[in-house]
Amino acid sequence: MTTPAHHVQGLDNDEVPADWPAISAGEIAWLQQHFVELQGDCRLLWHSPRPFSAAALVQGPHGRFFIKRHHHSVRSAAVLSEEHRFIAHLAAQGLPVVQVIADQNGATALEHGVWTFEVHAEGIGQDLYRDVPSWTPPASVEQAWQAGRMLALLHTAAEGFHAAQRATHLLVARDDLIRAEDPIAALTAQLPDRPGLAAYLADTPWRAELQRAILPWHMGLATRLAAEPRLWGHNDWHVSNLLWQTGSGVTTVSSVLDFGLASPTSALYDLATAIERNAIAWLQLDRGAQAVRGDIALALLVGYRDARALSSDQVQLLADLLPVVHLDFALSEVEYFHAITRSRANADVAYRAFLLGHADWFRTPAGQGLLATLRGAA
Structure with a gap:
């Protein structure tokens, strides 16, 4: 399953051998039989360093054109089509x-052997973060x-889209446990x-560990989130x-x-994820307070509120979320690394x-400072 010639970004911001082989010329030739847009002389320009697919x-x-290939155990054609329908809306x-x-x-999703393929047109604009680590x-x-404002526009556009929950937990950002009274x-x-x-x-004291690490933060969230309507979100809103x-x-x-993590969650969930993804340099926490960008968190929030209103109570809930x-999503990564x-x-790192x-x-001073910054913006 691993090809030594193709490397991707590892969990420690290092370069590691890819779990999935790079897309080959033979696979492109097979796709050319199905996609008119790919017919003719096609040449590979670039392989993505992202790790969960090729x-x-x-x-x-x-x-x-951008070709993406998933193992069928991660994305079937039916599951991949769920996010394609959201994109079309x-x-x-x-x-x-x-x-x-x-x-x-x-x-829009084709299965071939153990693989599922999708093809996208090249996006308009510059990929400023193509070579930047997650x-x-x-x-x-x-x-x-600008990213915060565009996320608000996405949520407004998503309001008319109604579809069932994703048919998989694998590498999908759901909020089922967060909304549960008892996670x-x-x-x-x-x-x-x-x-x-x-x-x-099975061999992890997970109930005790969640009781210690998660439940104190979760207290009261389920009741407050009940007032937040289900809304399909991007759920991986990073500038890359x-x-x-x-x-x-x-x-x-x-x-x-990249709508691979999309699912029906809520606008606040999607915005909180955007802040988590963009305002904290998780791979550089040894820098202390310098790893936290309160100004980025506030800019995301202010840009969002420029296009979509949030009440003071919602901003407080955003911070608590x-x-x-x-x-x-972290549990879905554990599942992916252990089972797939x-x-x-890697499963241990995810957990x-x-x-x-x-x-x-x-709970650290830096983390508490970021939460205080957001609460102050309410």
């Missing part, structure tokens, strides 16, 4: 999303403001349907998932990318450093 940019006679509402290309039969804050407060009981109820996660947790237009001294968002917003790529080491570690970080 992706490549190709140049053909009809333009440049946003496009119809005028949001600048990247077009998903349909094949000659109208399908968890890296934006280059400027102005870009954070431990809710997770216990899920485990029979999530054998990979159950196998990992945006393309940018520069000119006249202003940098604005020109395209929105932040220490546990990662709960469901069979890496106990210890991500699930428990992020919640614990908000």
Whole structure:
């Protein structure tokens, strides 16, 4: 499953051998039989360093296209189509999303052997963060403001989209446990349907660890979140998932990318995730207070409120949601690493450093300072 010639970003911001082989010329030739846009002389321009799937940019006679390939255990065609329908809805509402290309039969997700493929048109704008590691804050407060405003526009566009919860937990940012009155009981109820996660947790004192690290933050959240309507969100709102237009001294968002984590959560969940992704340099926490960008968090919030109103109570809830917003997704990463790529080491990082570690970080002076900054903005 691993190819030594292709490396991706590891969990410690290092370069590691890819779990999934790079997209090959043979696979592109197979796709050319199904997509008119890819027919002709196609050449590979770039392989993505992101780790959870294989992706490549190709140049053909009809333009440049982004090909993404998933293992079928992570994304079937049916599951992938869930996010494609959301993208199509946003496009119809005028949001600048990247077009998903349909094949000659109208399908946007194709299965071939153990793989599931999707093809996207090249987005409009500059990929300013293509080579920047994940968890890296934006280059400027102005870009954070623009990102916050675009997220608000996405939420307004999403209000007319109604679809069931995603058919998978794997690498999807859901908020089921956060909305539950008792997250431990809710997770216990899920485990029979999530054998990979159950196998990992079987030899881990997870109930006691969640009781210590998560439940104090969670107290009262379920009742308050009940007033927040379900809304499909992007759920991975980082500046590296945006393309940018520069000119006249202003940098604005020109395209929105990568809806792989999208699901029905809430506007506050999506905004809290955006703050978590952009305002904290998680891979540089040894820098102390310098790893926290309160100005970025505020810019995201102010930009968001420029296009979509938030009450004072909602901003308080946003701050209280932040220490546990990662709960469901962190467990999905544990499940992915343990059951799909069979890496106990990576599953341990997802459980210890991500699930428990992020919640614990908000108890530090730096974490408390960020929460105070947000509460002050209410």
